[in-house]
Amino acid sequence: MVLEGLLWCVAALLGTGAAAVAVARRRTATALVYGISLCVTTAAFLAAVASLLAPASLGGTLTLPIGLPWLGAHFRLDPLAAFFLVVVNLGAAAASLFGLGYGRHEESPGRVLPFFPAFLAGMNLVLLAADAFTFLFAWEFMSLSSWALVMAHHRRPGNAAAGYLYLLMASLGTLALVLAFGLLAGPSGGYAFEAMRQAPPAATVAGVVLVLALIGAGSKAGLVPLHVWLPLAHPAAPSHVSALMSGVMTKVAVYGFVRIVFDLLGPPSWWWGALVPLLGGVTAVMGVLYALMEHDLKRLLAYHTVENIGIIFIGLGLALAFEANAMPAAAALALTAALLHVFNHSVFKSLLFFGAGAVLGATGERDMERLGGLIHRMPLTAFAFLVGCAAISALPPFNGFVSEWLTFQAILLSPALPQWLLKFLVPAVGALLALSAALAAACFVKAFGITFLGRARTPAAGEAAETDRWSLAAMFALAALCLLAGILPGYFIDALAPVIQPLTGTNLPRQNELDWLTIVPVAQSRSSYNGLLLCLFIALAAGLGAEVIHRWASSASRRSAAWDCGFPDASPATQYTAGSFSQPIRRVFGTVVFRASEEVHIPAPGDARPARLHVRLRDVPWDTLYLPAAGLVSYAADRLNRLQFLTIRGYLTLVFGALVALLMVLSVWQ
Amino acid sequence: MILEAIVQLGQMIVVLALAPLLAGYVRTLKARLLGRRGPPLLQPYRDLLRLLRKEVVLAHGASWVFRVAPYLVFATTWVAAALVPTFATGLLFSYAADVIAIVALLGSARFMLALAGLDVGTSFGGIGSSREMMIASLAEPAMLMVVFTLSLLAGSTQLSSIAAFMQGPDVGLRVSLALALVALVMVAIAENARIPVDNPATHLELTMVHEAMILEYSGRHLALIEAASFVKLLLYVSVIACAFAPWGIAVAGQGFAAYLLGLAVYAVKLAAGGLLLAVFETAIAKMRVFRVPDFLGAALMLGLLATLLLFVSRVA
Numbered sequence: 011m012v013l014e015g016l017l018w019c020v021a022a023l024l025g026t027g028a029a030a031v032a033v034a035r036r037r038t039a040t041a042l043v044y045g046i047s048l049c050v051t052t053a054a055f056l057a058a059v060a061s062l063l064a065p066a067s068l069g070g071t072l073t074l075p076i077g078l079p080w081l082g083a084h085f086r087l088d089p090l091a092a093f094f095l096v097v098v099n100l101g102a103a104a105a106s107l108f109g110l111g112y113g114r115h116e117e118s119p120g121r122v123l124p125f126f127p128a129f130l131a132g133m134n135l136v137l138l139a140a141d142a143f144t145f146l147f148a149w150e151f152m153s154l155s156s157w158a159l160v161m162a163h164h165r166r167p168g169n170a171a172a173g174y175l176y177l178l179m180a181s182l183g184t185l186a187l188v189l190a191f192g193l194l195a196g197p198s199g200g201y202a203f204e205a206m207r208q209a210p211p212a213a214t215v216a217g218v219v220l221v222l223a224l225i226g227a228g229s230k231a232g233l234v235p236l237h238v239w240l241p242l243a244h245p246a247a248p249s250h251v252s253a254l255m256s257g258v259m260t261k262v263a264v265y266g267f268v269r270i271v272f273d274l275l276g277p278p279s280w281w282w283g284a285l286v287p288l289l290g291g292v293t294a295v296m297g298v299l300y301a302l303m304e305h306d307l308k309r310l311l312a313y314h315t316v317e318n319i320g321i322i323f324i325g326l327g328l329a330l331a332f333e334a335n336a337m338p339a340a341a342a343l344a345l346t347a348a349l350l351h352v353f354n355h356s357v358f359k360s361l362l363f364f365g366a367g368a369v370l371g372a373t374g375e376r377d378m379e380r381l382g383g384l385i386h387r388m389p390l391t392a393f394a395f396l397v398g399c400a401a402i403s404a405l406p407p408f409n410g411f412v413s414e415w416l417t418f419q420a421i422l423l424s425p426a427l428p429q430w431l432l433k434f435l436v437p438a439v440g441a442l443l444a445l446s447a448a449l450a451a452a453c454f455v456k457a458f459g460i461t462f463l464g465r466a467r468t469p470a471a472g473e474a475a476e477t478d479r480w481s482l483a484a485m486f487a488l489a490a491l492c493l494l495a496g497i498l499p500g501y502f503i504d505a506l507a508p509v510i511q512p513l514t515g516t517n518l519p520r521q522n523e524l525d526w527l528t529i530v531p532v533a534q535s536r537s538s539y540n541g542l543l544l545c546l547f548i549a550l551a552a553g554l555g556a557e558v559i560h561r562w563a564s565s566a567s568r569r570s571a572a573w574d575c576g577f578p579d580a581s582p583a584t585q586y587t588a589g590s591f592s593q594p595i596r597r598v599f600g601t602v603v604f605r606a607s608e609e610v611h612i613p614a615p616g617d618a619r620p621a622r623l624h625v626r627l628r629d630v631p632w633d634t635l636y637l638p639a640a641g642l643v644s645y646a647a648d649r650l651n652r653l654q655f656l657t658i659r660g661y662l663t664l665v666f667g668a669l670v671a672l673l674m675v676l677s678v679w680q
Numbered sequence: 681m682i683l684e685a686i687v688q689l690g691q692m693i694v695v696l697a698l699a700p701l702l703a704g705y706v707r708t709l710k711a712r713l714l715g716r717r718g719p720p721l722l723q724p725y726r727d728l729l730r731l732l733r734k735e736v737v738l739a740h741g742a743s744w745v746f747r748v749a750p751y752l753v754f755a756t757t758w759v760a761a762a763l764v765p766t767f768a769t770g771l772l773f774s775y776a777a778d779v780i781a782i783v784a785l786l787g788s789a790r791f792m793l794a795l796a797g798l799d800v801g802t803s804f805g806g807i808g809s810s811r812e813m814m815i816a817s818l819a820e821p822a823m824l825m826v827v828f829t830l831s832l833l834a835g836s837t838q839l840s841s842i843a844a845f846m847q848g849p850d851v852g853l854r855v856s857l858a859l860a861l862v863a864l865v866m867v868a869i870a871e872n873a874r875i876p877v878d879n880p881a882t883h884l885e886l887t888m889v890h891e892a893m894i895l896e897y898s899g900r901h902l903a904l905i906e907a908a909s910f911v912k913l914l915l916y917v918s919v920i921a922c923a924f925a926p927w928g929i930a931v932a933g934q935g936f937a938a939y940l941l942g943l944a945v946y947a948v949k950l951a952a953g954g955l956l957l958a959v960f961e962t963a964i965a966k967m968r969v970f971r972v973p974d975f976l977g978a979a980l981m982l983g984l985l986a987t988l989l990l991f992v993s994r995v996a
Contacts, residue, residue, distance in 0.1 A: 383741070385745065386743060400788070400791065403787075403791060405791055406777075406781055406784050406785055406788060415781065418780055422828065422831055422837065425832055433991050434991065437825075438984065438988075440824070440987075441824075441980070445818075448816055448817040448820035451787055451790070451816065451817075452814070454791075455809060456813075458795060459797075459799075460798070463798045464800070464801030465741050528776070536838070537780075537836060537838060538775040539777060539781050540773075544759065544781070547755075547759045547762075548752070548755045548756055550755075551755035551756075551758050552751040555754050555904060559732060564734060564736075564900060566735035566736065566899075567735055567736035567737070569739075571740060572739035572740070572741065572800050572802050574802040574803070574805075574895070574896075578802065579803075585802070586803060586806020586807065591806060591809070591810045592810070593810070597973075598814060598973040
């Protein structure tokens with residue numbers, strides 16, 4: 011029932027995309043496409059929420075006679091898919107709403123409008139697929155439609171290169187997934203997920219599948235060192251598509267990982283629980299450090315997605331470690347933390363990209379060094395963006411804190427693990443998580459402070475105007491959700507229970523029946539958190555302070571020039587810039603992580619030229635992995651190029667030789 | 681229930697009332713140790729009252745963030761301090777926030793203050809915010825590693841449970857605890873902008889961190905920020921006392937006398953903590969800003985080591 015409805019939604023989105031090709035040049039096309047996308051994804055969102063809250067209605071399967079002739083296309087709606095459908099369609103609906111306003115400024119709507127609904131359809135289809143072929147087809151469809159969106163503004167410098175890299179990395183990821191599914195299907199070739207579930211592979215094969223899933227899903231999600239395409243491709247797309255790619259498509263990748271590793275792969279080995287959290291921890295810290303070094307607002311947000319993917323994989327990896335050691339309650343806690351962070355991140359990352367899009371629309375600038383003071387010109391955008399910044403920096407009482415708090419609680423259960431490696435590794439991962447959380451706060455003080463506070467650094471920033479109502483509606487809806495999920499986390503955790511149950515075999519205790527909506531993941535004496543009370547207390551204390559002061563003390567104020575130790579300078583260039591803000595952190599961490607070096611050129615006394623400071627950062631994964639790999643590929647291509655200039659005899663010999671070699675292989679094999 | 685509510689309310693008032701006294705006490709002690717007479721004990725109260733009566737001078741470019749930040753900074757710091765058991769455990773609302781949430785609340789306060797430092801668009805505000813976030817980016821994880829050590833030992837992240845565990849018989853002398861204590865003290869020094877990380881009394885602009893960030897503030901806004909930093913100092917002394925010297929703290933259901941005793945013991949702990957801080961601050965010189973990461977990196981490593989040694993010592 012619900013499944014059919016969702017498939018109709020996908021069909022409607024595909025139809026909209028196809029129709030948009032024809033009408034994209036009309037003036038009303040933008041409103042029409044985004045309006046239809048909004049309606050369809052809202053319907054799909056509501057259907058997914060309803061089925062998640064009433065899990066009894068789930069479990070329907072459907073086989074359509076398309077795709078591979080002997081396989082058909084299998085579709086299934088289980089709680090895991092329903093949860094990710096909620097995430098995807100919430101983000102999609104918000105992006106469509108934002109697009110209603112933002113899309114009007116699009117200079118080439120014909121390059122965006124057809125692919126936007128197709129991209130949404132592709133993401134939905136990945137979640138509904140229940141066999142390897144349909145899954146991979148939908149996965150590639152999603153990749154290619156998002157690639158088309160990345161290339162929408164292909165004439166801008168850098169975008170074509172970003173699209174090329176994205177295409178390469180997406181192909182690599184899909185290749186890894188094809189191999190993973192091939193191993194899962196085994197020699198009998200059961201490509202339906204149901205068949206894979208029935209016959210989980212042996213432990214060594216399962217380990218290989220895990221690594222392949224990490225490469226396949228991890229490259230799409232942005233795990234270090236497979237993240238290189240992400241900060242280039244996500245910002246290149248129009249901002250609401252960036253929000254979808256960063257906030258939502260990375261979650262589809264997480265879904266792919268969870269589906270393969272938790273659902274299809276059978277019982278985990280303990281070393282998975284060491285590998286995955288370690289990768290997650292490194293990804294989190296590297297992601298936030300990259301983000302801190304970045305001055306392009308959208309690219310900063312994209313790098314920060316890498317950090318949050320790291321946090322999610324820490325949670326997933328801990329769940330694997332606990333599950334491998336038969337600790338279902340702890341595994342349920344870690345998995346809940348990871349999935350809650352999936353939801354939270356999709357909300358605030360979409361919000362932040364919308365904010366960046368509004369800034370881009372109002373000023374035409376993405377470079378933070380050329381912005382500033384926007385809080386005066388765009389007060390509502392600034393407020394919504396500030397909420398997003400606080401949420402992503404894991405500050406209570408917003409939602410980001412809840413999922414990080416749950417991850418910390420899961421880490422604190424690690425001493426019960428029997429393996430010594432895990433005992434030592436997990437607290438170290440906890441340190442990485444704490445470090446990334448603290449650096450995230452610094453990163454978003456920079457992002458908000460340099461962009462919205464201070465004085466305008468360029469005329470464009472000084473003359474910006476508030477963005478349109480559709481965009482504001484989308485941003486404020488998500489901002490409200492950030493607060494709501496932060497103060498009432500119990501409801502969200504309970505809604506995750508049917509997702510966690512089949513994957514770990516147990517659940518967190520029900521949270522809603524507790525006093526004052528406190529969340530208690532393990533036991534009352536162990537830990538508890540109540541965002542609602544904290545929020546009330548902060549509001550009360552601040553209100554009390556304000557009331558007392560304004561009643562009994564002075565409430566007079568006057569405006570004057572800034573003090574600035576007696577030497578205020580009228581030029582906005584004397585403000586702190588994004589580069590100077592992150593300079594201390596660059597000195598502390600960057601010298602190790604980025605081999606950062608500074609060169610100062612000071613002209614001789616009497617010379618009137620300005621002094622110059624050059625900062626050089628090296629992207630170590632790029633220099634050590636990608637450049638050598640690219641060099642190898644072009645070397646091999648050069649060598650193999652000779653094969654294109656053979657005589658006809660040469661080609662015949664080659665074909666004959668290949669045939670004999672293959673027959674030899676076949677005969678040895680059997 | 682009612683008693684717990686009264687204790688909770690009492691705690692909120694106690695932290696607010698005692699915080700300026702602690703700050704004044706440390707100042708006086710430091711002055712005496714330096715051979716000066718120093719300000720009277722109650723000077724911080726007078727400063728606060730004087731600031732409250734003065735009008736606020738806002739810079740032209742100041743936005744609402746600048747005006748709202750002091751209230752939020754004060755409120756979050758006060759709420760965090762109110763949830764740390766000082767003279768009694770079993771606070772009514774202690775379940776609302778465990779020690780991780782308390783650290784995060786302080787993080788919220790710092791986030792707002794750092795934004796306020798950037799709001800007017802002056803170079804000093806920027807330098808303060810930037811350095812404050814650099815210090816926090818190392819101090820916060822170090823603090824969390826200390827929290828890890830304590831909660832792994834006590835099996836809980838609730839400060840009440842940690843205090844109860846530390847009073848219990850199965851603590852013993854552990855290397856981990858010593859390392860964690862050292863790390864926590866280092867974090868407390870950095871977080872409260874004390875010597876050797878920052879100098880609360882300095883007026884040399886280039887060496888300031890916290891003071892540079894709040895340079896543009898005046899009047900009641902400045903009073904709130906000053907009050908918040910007093911409360912924060914008290915909070916850190918209370919956390920150290922609660923986790924490492926929980927003796928004498930009143931437990932729920934022991935009656936009125938226990939609470940009075942708890943208060944007296946708490947006052948003694950504050951006095952001892954203030955004395956140690958004053959002696960430490962006079963004995964040591966302020967370090968350059970880029971030595972601070974080494975200092976805090978050491979704290980972080982000590983915290984991590986404390987956590988890891990926990991497993992070793994458990995086996996032995």
